[in-house]
Amino acid sequence: MTDVLQREARAAAxxxxxxxxxxxxxxxxxxxxxxxLWALVTLVFFLPRFMPGDPLRALQDADSGQFIYDxxxxxxxxxxxxxxxxxxxxxxxxxxxxRKGDFGWSISQNTPVATLLKKRLPWTLLLTGSALLLSxxxxxxxxxxxxxxxxxxxxxxxxxxxxxxxxxxEYAMASALLITFAVTYPIFPxxxxxxxxxxxxSPLDAIGDVxxxxxxxxxxxxxxxxxxxxxxxxNTVISTLGEDYMVLxxxxxxxxxxxxxxHSGRNALLPFVTALGIQAGxxxxxxxxVESIFNYPGMGTLVERAVTARDYPLLQGCFILLAVVVLIAxxxxxxxxxxxxxxxxxx
Amino acid sequence: xxxxPASLEIGDLVVTYPGPPPVRAVAGVSLxxxxxxxxxxxxxxxxxxxxxxRSLLGLLPEAEVQGSIHLGDIxxxxxxxxxxxxxxxxxxxxxxxxxxxxNPVLRIGQQMAEPxxxxxxxxxGDAGRRAVELLGEVGLGTWAADRYPSExxxxxxxxxxxxxxxxxxxxxxxxxxxxxxxxxxxxxxxxALLRSVRDESGMSLVxxxxxxxxxxxxxxxxxxxYRGWLAEVGPxxxxxxxxxxxxxxxxxxxxxxxxxxxxxxGIRGVxxxxxxxxxxxxxxxxxxQSRDEVCRPASPPMVPPHGEDGPRMVAxxxxxxxxxxxxxxxRKTYTSxxxxxxxxxxxxxxxxxxxVREGEVVGLVGATGAGKSTLxxxxxxxxxxxGGTVTxxxxxxLGAHGAELKALRAQVQMxxxxxxxxxxxxLTIGAAVREPLDVQGIGDAAGRxxxxxxxxxxxxLPTDDAxxxxxxxExxxxxLQRVALxxxxxxDPRLLVADEAVSMLDPSExxxxxxxxxxxxxxxxxxxxxxxxxxxxxxxxxxxVLVLSDGKIVEEGSGGSMLASPRxxxxxxxxxxxxxxxxxxxxxx
Numbered sequence: 001m002t003d004v005l006q007r008e009a010r011a012a013a014x015x016x017x018x019x020x021x022x023x024x025x026x027x028x029x030x031x032x033x034x035x036x037l038w039a040l041v042t043l044v045f046f047l048p049r050f051m052p053g054d055p056l057r058a059l060q061d062a063d064s065g066q067f068i069y070d071x072x073x074x075x076x077x078x079x080x081x082x083x084x085x086x087x088x089x090x091x092x093x094x095x096x097x098x099r100k101g102d103f104g105w106s107i108s109q110n111t112p113v114a115t116l117l118k119k120r121l122p123w124t125l126l127l128t129g130s131a132l133l134l135s136x137x138x139x140x141x142x143x144x145x146x147x148x149x150x151x152x153x154x155x156x157x158x159x160x161x162x163x164x165x166x167x168x169x170e171y172a173m174a175s176a177l178l179i180t181f182a183v184t185y186p187i188f189p190x191x192x193x194x195x196x197x198x199x200x201x202s203p204l205d206a207i208g209d210v211x212x213x214x215x216x217x218x219x220x221x222x223x224x225x226x227x228x229x230x231x232x233x234x235n236t237v238i239s240t241l242g243e244d245y246m247v248l249x250x251x252x253x254x255x256x257x258x259x260x261x262x263h264s265g266r267n268a269l270l271p272f273v274t275a276l277g278i279q280a281g282x283x284x285x286x287x288x289x290v291e292s293i294f295n296y297p298g299m300g301t302l303v304e305r306a307v308t309a310r311d312y313p314l315l316q317g318c319f320i321l322l323a324v325v326v327l328i329a330x331x332x333x334x335x336x337x338x339x340x341x342x343x344x345x346x347x
Numbered sequence: 348x349x350x351x352p353a354s355l356e357i358g359d360l361v362v363t364y365p366g367p368p369p370v371r372a373v374a375g376v377s378l379x380x381x382x383x384x385x386x387x388x389x390x391x392x393x394x395x396x397x398x399x400x401r402s403l404l405g406l407l408p409e410a411e412v413q414g415s416i417h418l419g420d421i422x423x424x425x426x427x428x429x430x431x432x433x434x435x436x437x438x439x440x441x442x443x444x445x446x447x448x449x450n451p452v453l454r455i456g457q458q459m460a461e462p463x464x465x466x467x468x469x470x471x472g473d474a475g476r477r478a479v480e481l482l483g484e485v486g487l488g489t490w491a492a493d494r495y496p497s498e499x500x501x502x503x504x505x506x507x508x509x510x511x512x513x514x515x516x517x518x519x520x521x522x523x524x525x526x527x528x529x530x531x532x533x534x535x536x537x538x539a540l541l542r543s544v545r546d547e548s549g550m551s552l553v554x555x556x557x558x559x560x561x562x563x564x565x566x567x568x569x570x571x572x573y574r575g576w577l578a579e580v581g582p583x584x585x586x587x588x589x590x591x592x593x594x595x596x597x598x599x600x601x602x603x604x605x606x607x608x609x610x611x612x613g614i615r616g617v618x619x620x621x622x623x624x625x626x627x628x629x630x631x632x633x634x635x636q637s638r639d640e641v642c643r644p645a646s647p648p649m650v651p652p653h654g655e656d657g658p659r660m661v662a663x664x665x666x667x668x669x670x671x672x673x674x675x676x677x678r679k680t681y682t683s684x685x686x687x688x689x690x691x692x693x694x695x696x697x698x699x700x701x702x703v704r705e706g707e708v709v710g711l712v713g714a715t716g717a718g719k720s721t722l723x724x725x726x727x728x729x730x731x732x733x734g735g736t737v738t739x740x741x742x743x744x745l746g747a748h749g750a751e752l753k754a755l756r757a758q759v760q761m762x763x764x765x766x767x768x769x770x771x772x773x774l775t776i777g778a779a780v781r782e783p784l785d786v787q788g789i790g791d792a793a794g795r796x797x798x799x800x801x802x803x804x805x806x807x808l809p810t811d812d813a814x815x816x817x818x819x820x821e822x823x824x825x826x827l828q829r830v831a832l833x834x835x836x837x838x839d840p841r842l843l844v845a846d847e848a849v850s851m852l853d854p855s856e857x858x859x860x861x862x863x864x865x866x867x868x869x870x871x872x873x874x875x876x877x878x879x880x881x882x883x884x885x886x887x888x889x890x891x892v893l894v895l896s897d898g899k900i901v902e903e904g905s906g907g908s909m910l911a912s913p914r915x916x917x918x919x920x921x922x923x924x925x926x927x928x929x930x931x932x933x934x935x936x
Binding site for chain 2: 244245247248249250251252253254255258262263266267269270340341342
């Protein structure tokens with residue numbers, strides 16, 4: 001009995017002078033992501049170098065057409081690319097270049113890779129970002145409402161239709177939309193992000209034009225993402241409906257809106273946000289296909305061109321940048337998750 | 348403004364969870380809770396308390412609810428979800444039993460403030476401040492409002508639930524196990540708070556609990572619930588102090604108190620399968636005083652128990668707990684001498700009144716020569732009384748003769764101190780145990796043999812043929828006493844009078860025998876008169892203890908109360924001989 005009293009007393013004492021909540025978990029999470037980033041950058045550096053052969057092989061091979069007879073000339077070229085130096089010092093200069101934002105030189109486009117990336121990244125961010133946002137909004141609200149009316153016709157129809165669309169790959173969806181709404185019924189433009197050579201009367205017009213071009217690629221990307229999250233939200237909300245805290249919330253005579261969005265939806269947010277984090281990677285990957293189909297001037301078309309031209313510096317730059325984007329998205333999700341769920345924070 | 352006090356009226360409420368198989372959780376409960384009254388509802392887990400609580404707030408969409416519920420002039424059964432929203436929490440609130448009922452992702456303060464904002468139209472700031480005040484009432488500090496449920500202990504969460512239920516000062520607060528898991532100090536503070544809130548706002552309380560002590564402190568009236576059926580309802584003091592329904596008697600008899608000295612035993616049998624609809628009385632299968640002819644036909648109506656016409660009602664076809672054996676003005680005088688010498692007479696039993704209820708163990712203690720054994724033999728009519736009456740199950744035992752007496756003898760058996768004397772040395776064990784069956788002419792040879800073996804097995808004795816063929820001198824005292832017990836029980840008596848039945852045994856055999864006796868008594872639902880000079884043994888076994896001195900009963904009470912505060916000189920001396928002074932020396936001097 002005294003045990004219980006003491007425990008209660010201790011618990012009460014803890015409550016009174018509880019220390020400010022520590023930031024350490026956040027720092028640890030961020031540190032882990034920094035480590036992942038470093039591993040990634042290193043992998044991108046070492047992977048091609050551990051593969052058989054090297055970029056100058058053709059120049060050094062007497063049997064190849066590109067053989068350079070002058071040994072001094074060969075060394076000069078190797079020195080120019082820094083390939084005569086030991087691996088460690090190559091790695092060091094690679095890192096210091098990256099830190100300065102120098103991704104190297106694109107061979108096929110004869111431009112610094114960084115310049116190309118800087119021009120293309122915003123479009124990809126616009127596409128994937130708005131796809132994630134739109135799909136989240138739709139799936140969250142539709143998912144909760146469907147769960148609330150579970151078993152009714154609309155709910156069942158949504159499950160069937162969305163399960164099916166979830167199985168369609170983005171490029172197939174993109175092609176179908178392109179053919180239907182830009183070719184058969186030419187409502188939306190077929191390609192690009194803006195009207196070519198257009199001059200806009202006001203910034204509003206410019207935004208309108210951008211959105212107009214964005215519509216189809218966005219739709220192609222959003223449908224799959226929304227379907228996935230819809231199912232997660234619907235099922236989580238249904239599982240919360242039987243919980244005691246939902247009965248308590250109803251017993252308290254709260255309005256339906258409070259029940260749906262605060263008590264039930266709030267609990268569904270947790271798996272929802274987890275799904276969102278996983279989807280960030282899928283969305284970026286999907287956007288590469290969608291962009292190349294709509295010839296959207298984002299990273300996707302850049303990657304496509306780099307692959308066909310075997311422009312390795314450009315390809316490397318694209319991969320690093322996309323990986324960084326995905327990592328940042330995941331970090332953001334993880335930090336949000338800790339904000340949403342007090343139980344995660346307590347660890 | 349909190350609404351005016353109102354009464355809650357429940358009429359013939361039936362709640363069935365659809366199957367398959369359907370479960371009838373509440374089976375026809377009618378109750379009224381007056382404004383400002385506290386109704387305690389006592390019941391085991393699974394008795395339908397929580398279902399009843401939820402049905403009062405219309406929180407059982409999946410169940411079929413029949414009957415009427417009125418709160419003031421509102422008919423709660425006619426409300427739609429919209430109508431409920433105005434009633435819930437504002438007029439009737441519910442503190443859940445489960446401490447996981449708080450939403451894990453919302454802060455305590457936020458959850459506390461919700462009903463205040465919705466029902467009392469408070470602003471965000473006012474509701475937050477009021478929430479902190481309410482938490483303070485139950486003894487939680489300001490800090491609690493900023494916490495999430497997972498950051499509080501189970502007891503703290505229960506306090507939050509309680510504070511939340513009282514938040515809008517509703518007309519009725521339904522509290523499901525409000526004090527479970529709280530330490531005694533916190534519990535008493537909570538009970539004090541509930542009393543003061545009730546006095547101040549005229550709120551009615553419905554307290555569901557399996558904790559009789561909490562109800563004793565809080566409730567005005569107590570209802571006892573079993574299988575969703577009301578077993579007894581009446582003023583708290585009479586229901587808890589002297590329960591008259593066999594179920595409530597058995598339930599409260601198993602309740603431990605600080606002064607409990609007897610071995611506690613649960614109610615015999617197993618809790619009923621909830622999918623089975625009760626046929627007749629719901630307690631039939633486990634009741635120690637059931638009689639098929641009156642208890643099986645129908646579910647019993649609520650009536651005042653025998654000898655009462657007050658507010659208390661019990662649902663029992665036999666009119667509540669009945670006395671199995673009632674002795675009145677029993678007298679016995681032994682006369683010695685005469686003819687040539689001087690006649691001298693001793694009143695051994697002097698005007699004794701004694702009741703033994705069904706299923707009850709009455710302990711009879713007294714010094715040597717106090718008349719214990721004589722009284723025991725009078726009760727089973729092994730001696731003829733000089734005066735007075737003994738009624739057994741409605742029959743006059745002393746006046747019975749012939750077939751009636753023979754039938755009564757089968758119902759009342761006696762167990763003596765010395766089994767070597769009690770059992771004939773000429774009979775084998777098998778024959779000795781079988782003899783009562785032979786005398787009563789029950790069953791054929793094979794049936795008797797089976798009954799004998801069953802009886803021996805029940806008394807934890809071997810049942811092989813070699814054992815049956817042994818004679819009494821081949822067994823130890825402990826074994827033989829169990830043979831004597833098997834012989835006494837082979838007729839399934841309703842009453843066993845055990846006279847110093849364990850006095851001859853060594854401590855280990857004695858402990859085993861006491862446990863066996865108590866176990867068989869509870870399982871068979873029979874009554875027992877346990878006679879001994881050894882108080883420490885009697886206090887372990889008996890539900891009620893009588894102290895006999897010079898043929899008179901001088902004190903009566905529960906073993907615990909007798910140990911704590913003996914009133915009569917004889918009791919004191921018996922207790923001090925048993926070593927009570929070592930325990931209580933400091934307190935009494």
